[in-house]
Amino acid sequence: AQSVSQHNHHVILSEAASLELGCNYSYGGTVNLFWYVQYPGQHLQLLLKYFSGDPLVKGIKGFEAEFIKSKFSFNLRKPSVQWSDTAEYFCAVKGETSYDKVIFGPGTSLSVIP
Amino acid sequence: GAGVSQSPSNKVTEKGKDVELRCDPISGHTALYWYRQSLGQGLEFLIYFQGNSAPDKSGLPSDRFSAERTGGSVSTLTIQRTQQEDSAVYLCASSHRNNYGYTFGSGTRLTVV
Numbered sequence A: 001a002q003s004v005s006q007h008n009h010h011v012i013l014s015e016a017a018s019l020e021l022g023c024n025y026s027y028g029g030t031v032n033l034f035w036y037v038q039y040p041g042q043h044l045q046l047l048l049k050y051f052s053g054d055p056l057v058k059g060i061k062g063f064e065a066e067f068i069k070s071k072f073s074f075n076l077r078k079p080s081v082q083w084s085d086t087a088e089y090f091c092a093v094k095g096e097t098s099y100d101k102v103i104f105g106p107g108t109s110l111s112v113i114p
Numbered sequence B: 001g002a003g004v005s006q007s008p009s010n011k012v013t014e015k016g017k018d019v020e021l022r023c024d025p026i027s028g029h030t031a032l033y034w035y036r037q038s039l040g041q042g043l044e045f046l047i048y049f050q051g052n053s054a055p056d057k058s059g060l061p062s063d064r065f066s067a068e069r070t071g072g073s074v075s076t077l078t079i080q081r082t083q084q085e086d087s088a089v090y091l092c093a094s095s096h097r098n099n100y101g102y103t104f105g106s107g108t109r110l111t112v113v
Helices: none
Strands: A001-007 A010-014 A019-021 A024-025 A031-038 A047-051 A056-058 A064-068 A073-078 A087-095 A108-113 B005-007 B012-013 B019-024 B033-038 B045-052 B066-070 B077-078 B088-095 B108-112
Touching: A001 A087, A010 A019, A010 B066, A024 A031, A024 A087, A024 B045, A031 A064, A047 A056, A056 B077, A064 B045, A073 A087, B005 B088, B019 B088, B019 B108, B033 B077, B045 B066, B045 B077, B077 B088
Parallel strands: A010 A108, B012 B108
Antiparallel strands: A001 A024, A019 A073, A024 A073, A031 A047, A031 A087, A056 A064, A064 A073, A087 A108, B005 B019, B019 B077, B033 B045, B033 B088, B066 B077, B088 B108
8 A cells, every 4th residue: 555654743944954854655666756835824735746757856946856766765855945934745645547546644844943 | 717616614513413515626627636634634535536437435534424526526525423533624636637736725624513
């Protein structure tokens, strides 16, 4: 069965610090991978997605993620965080067929201190 | 519409009552999901509709929960005999078959008192 784990439940950083949020998945096949963000009081938004090709994926707002197939990982990174990046971040995985469902990780809460 | 629309945005109901939550996906999106997000928790998969295929109901927590999707568009999630543990934000998402970036609605916050 598919599953997604995220390494940290809550991360606290100062502005300008670098960010890396860990994500590992379990799935016996080709996957599509996603990171979603939920800002306080807002609905979930897609940050970036990986389907195939270059394993380094660039998303909105300076975020990027690297798919490492051998490690079943899809970690999210940003070189310099801002206070406005304070949000909940969810990693998600889906099998490659249209009949596979998207499974979300438990989320990581990021707090950026000005 | 321009986005995924969910109604009502908030619902307070008494324990034991039935509730219906509605999701209006983006026009043309064939895939529709329901998830549940409890306070401080991640997203719990409930049910998945893909085109005319039989829905994947594997995430429904009990037989009090059911969902339907009429005409491949609007979906209704029904919770019968609500319990306090049903209190959560119920999220709907939709996607075009060939685009796996899902668009989420704003959710329905259900409170069972």
